[in-house]
Amino acid sequence: MNGWITLFAPLAMLAGAVVPFQAGANAALGRNLGHPLWATIASLAVSAVLALLVMLAWRVPAPDLHLAMRGPGWSWLGGAAGVFYITAALMLAPRMGSGPFMAAVIGGQMLAALAIDRYGLLGFAVKHISPLHWAGAGLVVAGVVLTQFANSRAV
Numbered sequence: 001m002n003g004w005i006t007l008f009a010p011l012a013m014l015a016g017a018v019v020p021f022q023a024g025a026n027a028a029l030g031r032n033l034g035h036p037l038w039a040t041i042a043s044l045a046v047s048a049v050l051a052l053l054v055m056l057a058w059r060v061p062a063p064d065l066h067l068a069m070r071g072p073g074w075s076w077l078g079g080a081a082g083v084f085y086i087t088a089a090l091m092l093a094p095r096m097g098s099g100p101f102m103a104a105v106i107g108g109q110m111l112a113a114l115a116i117d118r119y120g121l122l123g124f125a126v127k128h129i130s131p132l133h134w135a136g137a138g139l140v141v142a143g144v145v146l147t148q149f150a151n152s153r154a155v
Contacts, residue, residue, distance in 0.1 A: 019105070020098045023089035036090035043086055074122070100147040107144040110137045 022043075030039035085105075093101040114137055120126035 020093075020102050022086075023093040023101065024098060026086060026090050027094045030090045036087055039090050040083055040086045044082065072123075096148075097151055100144075100151045103140075103144045103147040107137075107141045110140045 026039050026043050027036075029042055030036040033039055033042065089101070089105075096104070114129050114133055116122055116124055117127040118129045
């Protein structure tokens with residue numbers, strides 16, 4: 001397990017590191033296209049094209065749509081979550097700044113992730129959430145408050 005952590009944790013951190021760049025690029029695209037929602041559409045279209053190219057390169061077989069339709073209805077909400085996140089990033093990151101925006105995003109992710117793990121939501125296994133987990137999330141939320149406070153004092 002520890003071997004996987006040394007591989008997965010840096011990859012997860014790299015994935016997290018691209019998110020502020022995504023927010024900045026999409027915000028600029030929204031300005032260039034005249035409205036943030038056009039940038040949401042453009043961003044998702046680029047994502048779809050790139051995902052299809054990767055799938056072609058990896059020779060991923062076509063999905064069985066019949067099986068997909070038998071799954072839980074909530075499993076299709078990931079796309080709606082993506083639209084919400086991209087649009088929120090487009091509209092909020094330029095106003096808040098990249099750091100305070102990302103701190104708030106990470107705070108929300110931590111709290112939601114702990115609830116998902118604690119209650120086994122979305123098909124995840126139920127996990128024990130210890131006081132240390134909550135303390136870690138509390139520190140992240142404190143970081144959100146501090147970055148927002150620092151941002152308001154800089155104005």
